[in-house]
Amino acid sequence: MMKLWKTMMTGLVAILAVLVMSPEWARSVERAEAEETARLLAKLFSAGRMVIDQNQALIDDSHRGDKGFTPEVFEQQLIQEFRKQTGIDVSRIQNTPVSITVPPLARELLPAFVVASKEVIRDAQVVINQRGIGYKNFIPATYGSQAAARFSKQSHVRLKQTTLQPRNPKNEPDEYEASVLKWLSGRPRAEAYVSELTEEGRTLRVVMPIYYVRDCLKCHGEPKGDLDISGYPKEGAREGDLAGAITVTTPLNLR
């Protein structure tokens, strides 16, 4: 009996060893890690945009000079918003044990995005603290472009916000993004995200849809064609409509 048990265990260990060492297995682990990291990054990006949205009235207050909306205040709110959505505390992420929910790549990249975001808020202090001017064009989208650009410059992972008919041509979707956005726009609102390997498995693309909430509609809502406070024609969108997506592009090493 003992002998049979031993043989079975040895066999099992051998099978596991082959699995762990096989390129197939390594590839799927790499993909799973990159995918989960991309999903968390997109959520963090979206939380950052949300924090700007929540502070919009403060930022656009023409009577106040110093708003107290410092990089540190922003950081706290960003971390809190992200924790509310995911249960993950980015400020302590380096100390948490490696797990399936927080893969090593995420432990590196989430704090890097927080740093890049803080730099954007730091550089915007003069604009934010300007007295006598209401609308300052420091909104979720402009914060988003700057944070994504800074982060993507320092990292091999690329972040982007995009939509089918963007106001800013820099946010133009590429072919893959356009096809996913078209697919998403014909469907009811979903918390899901789309993930796919492209370029023969060399690149992982993750697309997380974002939807309009009430706050967005004063600029993107009705009546369609009327100019909003930023000078762009409104899109005529309604609450819950697809606003666009946050996309994450990650090169994979193993092929």
Ligand code: HEC
């Ligand atoms: C004060 C007006 C205003 C508000 C409020 C606003 N936006 Fe925008 N949005 C803009 C402007 C202006 C741009 C283009 C920014 C630029 O020049 O990069 C933009 C760009 C975007 C983009 C990037 C694609 C593009 O068109 O270039 C998305 C996505 C977007 N907005 C979604 C939202 C969502 C979602 C909300 C609500 C959370 C929101 N916006 C709130 C004015 C606004």
